[in-house]
Structures are given as C-alpha cells and as structure tokens.
Amino acid sequence: MANQEDIFKNIVSHAKEYGFVFQSSEIYDGLSAVYDYAQYGVELKKNIREYWWKSMVQYHENIVGIDAAIFMHPTTWKASGHVDAFNDPLIDNRDSKKRYRADVLVEDHLAKIEGKINKEVEKAAKRFGEAFDEAQFRATNTRVVEYQTKSDEIRKRFFSALDRGDLEEVRQVIIDCEIVCPISGTRNWTEVRQFNLMFSTAMGSVSEDASTIYLRPETAQGIFVNYLNVQKTGRMKIPFGIAQTGKAFRNEIVARQFIFRMREFEQMEMQFFVRPGTEMEWYNYWKETRMKWHHSLGMPVEKYRFHDHDKLAHYANAAADIEFEFPFGFKELEGIHSRTDFDLSAHQKYSGKKLQYFDPELNESYVPYVVETSIGLDRMFLAIFSNAYTEEKLEDGSERVVLKIPAMLAPVKAAILPLVAKDGLPEKGREIMEMLKYDYMCQYEEKDSIGRRYRRQDAIGTPYCITVDHQTTVDNTVTIRDRDTMEQHRVAIVDLPSIIGSKLRPRS
Numbered sequence: 324m325a326n327q328e329d330i331f332k333n334i335v336s337h338a339k340e341y342g343f344v345f346q347s348s349e350i351y352d353g354l355s356a357v358y359d360y361a362q363y364g365v366e367l368k369k370n371i372r373e374y375w376w377k378s379m380v381q382y383h384e385n386i387v388g389i390d391a392a393i394f395m396h397p398t399t400w401k402a403s404g405h406v407d408a409f410n411d412p413l414i415d416n417r418d419s420k421k422r423y424r425a426d427v428l429v430e431d432h433l434a435k436i437e438g439k440i441n442k443e444v445e446k447a448a449k450r451f452g453e454a455f456d457e458a459q460f461r462a463t464n465t466r467v468v469e470y471q472t473k474s475d476e477i478r479k480r481f482f483s484a485l486d487r488g489d490l491e492e493v494r495q496v497i498i499d500c501e502i503v504c505p506i507s508g509t510r511n512w513t514e515v516r517q518f519n520l521m522f523s524t525a526m527g528s529v530s531e532d533a534s535t536i537y538l539r540p541e542t543a544q545g546i547f548v549n550y551l552n553v554q555k556t557g558r559m560k561i562p563f564g565i566a567q568t569g570k571a572f573r574n575e576i577v578a579r580q581f582i583f584r585m586r587e588f589e590q591m592e593m594q595f596f597v598r599p600g601t602e603m604e605w606y607n608y609w610k611e612t613r614m615k616w617h618h619s620l621g622m623p624v625e626k627y628r629f630h631d632h633d634k635l636a637h638y639a640n641a642a643a644d645i646e647f648e649f650p651f652g653f654k655e656l657e658g659i660h661s662r663t664d665f666d667l668s669a670h671q672k673y674s675g676k677k678l679q680y681f682d683p684e685l686n687e688s689y690v691p692y693v694v695e696t697s698i699g700l701d702r703m704f705l706a707i708f709s710n711a712y713t714e715e716k717l718e719d720g721s722e723r724v725v726l727k728i729p730a731m732l733a734p735v736k737a738a739i740l741p742l743v744a745k746d747g748l749p750e751k752g753r754e755i756m757e758m759l760k761y762d763y764m765c766q767y768e769e770k771d772s773i774g775r776r777y778r779r780q781d782a783i784g785t786p787y788c789i790t791v792d793h794q795t796t797v798d799n800t801v802t803i804r805d806r807d808t809m810e811q812h813r814v815a816i817v818d819l820p821s822i823i824g825s826k827l828r829p830r831s
C-alpha cells in the first residue's frame with residue numbers, strides 16, 4: 324500500500340495533469356510557493372468561494388460583503404501591529420546555507436518526540452488488547468512520562484523566549500535540543516533574526532516621492548478601516564458582520580506542502596462586530612457555525628477537529644483553529660479569533676477618527692468588539708482535493724482514479740456523452756447541452772470510447788455522466804451514471820435538471 328507521502332505526491336501530480344493547479348511561471352522553472360489555478364481548478368475554487376459567500380452573506384441578514392483594495396494606506400499596517408510584530412524568527416545553517424523558521428525547527432523536533440510517545444502507546448495497545456487504558460498508560464509509563472515532560476519543558480522554554488523577544492535563548496533551545504539541519508546534518512547555526520513577512524513596494528512615479536506601501540498580509544484590515552462607512556451607509560445594527568474574499572501576500576520562508584503555504588493566497592474573512600462583554604458568546608457561536616459549514620459539505624467529520632490556542636496573538640482574548648487532516652497530518656484550515664476592540668481602537672488612535680457605535684438600547688457609544696472567522700481558500704481547496712482523491716481497484720481488476728469532490732462544488736456538474744458520433748446522437752446530445760448549460764457547468768464530449776470518457780470525467784470529479792444512445796432517439800431517455808457508485812439509470816431527458824439539481828445542495 325502506498326504511504327501518505329506517496330499519496331500526496333500523486334495528488335500533486337493529479338492536480339497538474341488534469342488541469343487544476345500549475346506551478347507559477349513553470350516555463351521559467353517556476354516561482355517558489357506561487358501557483359496558478361487551471362481550467363478545472365478555477366471552477367472548484369470559484370464554487371468554494373461562492374458557497375462560503377452565500378453561507379455568510381446571503382444566509383445571514385446581518386452580514387454584508389465588501390471588496391476592499393489590496394493596497395492600503397501604510398499607516399494601516401502600523402496601527403494593526405504588522406509593521407512591528409508580523410515577524411518570523413529565522414535561523415541559517417552555515418554549512419548548507421539553508422534558512423529555516425526557528426519555530427518550525429522546534430515544532431518538528433517536538434513532533435518527533437510525539438511520534439516516539441505514539442509508538443510506545445501503539446505497542447502497549449497491541450500488548451494489552453481490549454484491557455488497554457490509554458489515559459492511564461500515558462500518565463504512568465515511565466518512558467512516556469519522561470518524553471512528555473521533556474516536550475512540555477522545551478515548548479514552554481521556547482515559546483516564552485519568543486514571547487519575550489529573547490532571540491539568543493531561542494537559538495540556545497535549538498542548540499540544547501541538538502537539532503541538526505536536515506540538509507547538511509550539522510548544528511552550525513547562525514544567530515536568530517526576526518524577518519517581517521510583508522511584501523513592500525513603492526507607490527508614485529518618481530522614486531524620491533515614492534512612499535513604501537505593503538501588499539496586504541490579511542484581508543481583515545480592509546474591513547476594519549471601512550467599518551464605519553459600512554455601518555452608516557448600510558444602517559447596520561450591532562451585532563453585524565462584514566465579509567470579504569480576496570488575495571493576501573506573505574513572504575513565507577518555509578514554503579512547503581504545495582498550496583498549503585503560499586506567498587500569494589486568497590482569504591475568506593468575516594469580522595463580526597458585537598457589544599463588548601458579549602464576545603465570548605459570539606465566539607462560541609461562530610466556532611460552532613463554522614464547523615457546521617464544513618460538515619455540510621459531507622466530508623468525513625473525523626477529519627476535522629478544534630485546536631484551542633494557549634498562546635494568543637497580541638489582539639486576541641480567545642482563539643481556535645479548525646484543523647483538517649491533510650495527507651501530511653492535522654493542520655490549521657481556518658481560524659476563529661475573538662479580536663477584542665484591538666483593531667478598531669488602534670485605527671481610531673492612528674487616524675484620529677472616531678470609530679464608535681451608538682447603541683440605542685444602552686443609550687451609549689462604544690468601540691465594538693470583533694469576532695473573526697478567517698479561512699484560506701487555497702487551503703480549503705487542498706482539503707477538498709486531497710480528501711476527494713481516490714485510487715480504486717474495480718471488480719473487473721481494472722483501476723480508476725476518481726475525485727469524489729462534494730457534488731455541489733465539482734468543476735463540471737454533468738458530461739453529455741453520445742455513445743457514437745453518428746445516427747443523430749450528437750444532435751440529441753447538443754439539445755441536452757443547450758437545456759442544461761444555463762444552470763449547470765456541463766461538458767460535451769464525443770471523442771474516444773465511452774469507457775475512456777467516463778474515466779476522464781471521474782478524474783476531474785464530474786458527478787454525472789449522461790449517455791445518449793440509440794434508444795434516446797426513440798423515447799427521449801438517457802442513462803445517467805453516478806460518479807461514486809458507477810451505477811447507471813435510465814431517465815427521461817425532461818427530468819435531468821431536477822435530478823442533477825437534487826444533488827447539488829449542502830447537507831443540513
């Protein structure tokens with residue numbers, strides 16, 4: 324059986340081979356951590372974005388959307404804390420000349436210790452069988468307790484040094500843990516430096532007049548600076564939300580795992596403005612609501628979990644990730660943050676403009692508190708794509724690769740396939756295409772054997788293949804083939820829109 328690493332490699336190749344994701348500027352050997360979406364990828368991405376937008380804006384009467392510019396006044400990023408604090412601690416290995424994020428080196432080291440613990444647990448579970456009590460074993464087994472204590476100590480020491488900005492101590496933890504460079508295998512480390520993740524550019528035609536501006540590292544600030552405009556012009560009453568999707572840019576140093584961590588990516592964010600003191604209620608509401616959204620796609624619920632943050636960002640009083648089990652393990656997919664009044668108060672201070680809300684029920688003005696939901700569109704794409712990728716052995720001994728993408732998000736909803744390209748079947752097929760194409764993304768194909776055409780549609784995740792055969796010309800029926808079960812049924816052409824439509828709704 325293929326291991327997870329091989330499966331992930333197959334997923335990445337499939338994304339390229341079938342027109343979902345290409346490396347950016349590939350003819351020039353590519354640009355690291357930057358990707359282009361191809362003909363099917365762009366459809367899947369658009370469908371995810373649209374479903375998110377509908378769930379947030381269309382289904383909530385008190386949430387509206389905006390589309391703010393990527394370029395913003397430079398003071399925005401001073402106020403938000405990004406100029407001073409949006410940093411990664413970097414360290415170089417002098418022998419390999421490779422650069423690493425210090426926190427990633429330590430996290431990888433901790434993951435190795437965790438791996439050793441899990442091995443002990445697995446061994447014991449086998450030894451004790453039914454009678455195995457995992458919690459008790461973890462709490463009492465000398466070796467496991469030793470590993471756990473060591474791991475907890477490293478974590479505490481490392482993150483408290485990072486929090487204090489004590490970069491010498493950050494380096495010392497790496498030395499003391501005897502972490503080696505994965506390339507050179509040596510411990511010849513440089514000092515640790517803070518590296519700001521924002522890309523900057525210059526605005527203005529003459530360089531002397533130019534002012535440094537940043538490519539936004541999150542879409543959220545475009546919402547905060549427009550908060551009052553939207554509240555006033557939309558006559559919004561608290562609690563209310565502002566949603567936005569759009570590009571964000573981060574100069575990520577450790578760019579790994581395909582589209583999981585990119586330098587140019589897209590976020591789907593919503594800032595929900597609430598009365599101070601009610602933020603925890605709304606934080607819990609949005610945690611639950613967002614998890615329900617994920618479950619509504621019908622992907623396995625056991626692949627999702629919450630990870631509550633112990634270490635909070637400077638603006639938050641509570642934060643959790645929704646993690647998804649990617650082929651390389653459970654990783655952050657979405658963040659839900661209670662951001663207090665940090666951002667609005669900071670913009671109020673730096674701009675000198677009041678960003679308050681007059682609450683008629685309390686008869687007082689205040690700076691609202693904010694609960695944010697923030698999900699990476701590319702990461703959601705990867706979650707769906709990697710979960711959908713299935714290599715199947717069929718009963719007749721043949722194999723197929725099928726993308727079991729939730730039908731409502733599939734790039735192509737139906738393929739119309741005349742059995743042969745003669746006897747009036749193409750004309751019938753074209754009639755069906757005309758009937759369906761205004762409501763559903765469809766594809767018409769008459770080249771190659773029907774079996775090969777089914778495989779091609781399976782590989783891009785088309786939920787329905789509609790085959791036009793000789794009987795169609797007699798009684799206006801076709802066969803409709805289900806992508807996942809491969810079962811075929813004969814149905815009337817007039818029923819096709821409702822049959823297709825019935826599968827394209829989220830699960831409640």
Ligand code: GAP
Nearest residue numbers: 541543583584585588656657658697698699702
């Ligand atoms: N406004 C809050 C914010 O930006 P974040 O946790 O830094 O919070 C939110 O990012 C989400 O954006 C993440 O959960 C992830 O899905 C996505 N994301 C962040 N950095 C990314 C990157 N370099 N590549 C792809 N997606 C990224």
